[in-house]
Amino acid sequence: MDIIWVVLIAIAALLAGVALGFFIARRYMMSYLKKNPPINEQMLRTLMMQMGQKPSQKKINQMMRAMQNQMDKK
Incomplete structure (x- = not known):
């Protein structure tokens, strides 16, 4: 027992x-x-250039803010 x-x-x-x-x-x-964070501004800029887009600082800031908001939700 x-x-x-x-x-x-x-x-x-x-x-x-x-x-x-x-x-x-x-x-x-x-x-x-x-x-x-796994992605920084330089990585995002390179990624956009590889996709054929000319990255503006405004667009990069917008995407970084969106990713930060997504991380804050979780």
Whole structure:
């Protein structure tokens, strides 16, 4: 009977550790991506030039603001 309790406690601790680890990792990645966005203005400018568009600073600012708003929603 004691072995059953030990096994149940071990399984519960394992599940709690996995859940806690997932949420800590998720919070860390969200803060990392907020501080270091995956796309910056230079990358966006190069991307637009490759698509055949002449990027204006106004258009780049508009797209960066839209991406920032999208990140803030999540």
